[in-house]
Amino acid sequence: MTAFGMHLSVAGGLPKAVTRAIELGCDGFQVFARNPRSMRAKPLEPEQVAAFRHAREEAGMWPVVVHVNYLVNVATPKEELYDLSCDVLGDELARAQAIGADIVVMHPGHHLGTGIDEAITRVAAAIDRAYEQSDSQVTLCIENMAGAGTEVGRTFAELKQIIDSCRHGDLLGVCFDTCHAFAAGYDVATPEGLDATLDEISSTVGLQRVKMVHANDAMGTLGSGKDRHHNIGKGNIGLRGFTEILSRPAMARLPFILETPVNSPEDQERDLAAIRSCVP
Ligand SMILES: [Zn+2]
Numbered sequence: 711m712t713a714f715g716m717h718l719s720v721a722g723g724l725p726k727a728v729t730r731a732i733e734l735g736c737d738g739f740q741v742f743a744r745n746p747r748s749m750r751a752k753p754l755e756p757e758q759v760a761a762f763r764h765a766r767e768e769a770g771m772w773p774v775v776v777h778v779n780y781l782v783n784v785a786t787p788k789e790e791l792y793d794l795s796c797d798v799l800g801d802e803l804a805r806a807q808a809i810g811a812d813i814v815v816m817h818p819g820h821h822l823g824t825g826i827d828e829a830i831t832r833v834a835a836a837i838d839r840a841y842e843q844s845d846s847q848v849t850l851c852i853e854n855m856a857g858a859g860t861e862v863g864r865t866f867a868e869l870k871q872i873i874d875s876c877r878h879g880d881l882l883g884v885c886f887d888t889c890h891a892f893a894a895g896y897d898v899a900t901p902e903g904l905d906a907t908l909d910e911i912s913s914t915v916g917l918q919r920v921k922m923v924h925a926n927d928a929m930g931t932l933g934s935g936k937d938r939h940h941n942i943g944k945g946n947i948g949l950r951g952f953t954e955i956l957s958r959p960a961m962a963r964l965p966f967i968l969e970t971p972v973n974s975p976e977d978q979e980r981d982l983a984a985i986r987s988c989v990p
């Protein structure tokens with residue numbers, strides 16, 4: 711049985727995310743463990759951590775995923791931002807370990823013109839540094855990206871290069887974002903395109919490295935490079951695309967976490983029902 715969940719707000723404190731997940735009928739969920747719009751953060755409160763762990767356990771939620779702050783850029787050649795990004799990444803790993811999260815998801819970042827190879831060396835060094843600083847054992851999944859501008863991680867070959875360059879490669883996985891893949895030119899909306907995508911994953915990072923799916927429909931067209939998430943069934947992947955994806959055993963064994971737009975509270979319930987309706 712595929713586990714389904716979504717990115718949820720921690721407004722009102724971390725344990726509130728568990729309450730929301732229960733209300734929505736999620737199997738698991740994703741949260742930010744720090745303010746996503748700032749590089750500064752208050753430490754986690756021990757009572758909140760304990761309450762979160764307890765509530766999560768009680769509810770049997772799996773997986774719990776922490777998404778790294780969007781301002782982190784470990785591909786940047788700017789030294790100050792790079793050092794700060796390494797520290798924040800280390801802190802995210804430490805927080806994830808503290809709250810009992812199963813997975814941390816990160817973006818490889820933007821190289822700002824220095825080229826992919828140099829950037830990959832920086833990303834790998836940052837991951838090693840973050841693990842050594844945090845002493846965390848939580849799995850870190852690197853997300854495939856739409857490839858806009860100088861974004862690193864548009865292809866699975868790039869993700870493999872990052873993993874192979876890390877000393878902590880055994881702790882690393884891949885988060886497969888369907889919207890990003892489609893925007894990057896992987897036609898996951900058709901059976902043939904999905905076959906080709908899964909073949910490419912197999913021959914690069916390997917299917918075993920993929921630990922989770924970000925199930926997002928795509929507003930942009932195939933290969934547009936546009937990272938615009940759409941509600942399930944309303945974009946260019948569509949219900950047929952997600953039904954095809956969920957018909958593949960290599961995908962259906964993974965947790966599916968939605969990061970779809972929430973314009974009204976019903977959107978979350980609707981999207982969750984829509985993705986579940988795609989189970990063949
Ligand atoms: Zn992401």
Ligand SMILES: [Zn+2]
Nearest residue numbers: 853887924969
């Ligand atoms: Zn994503």
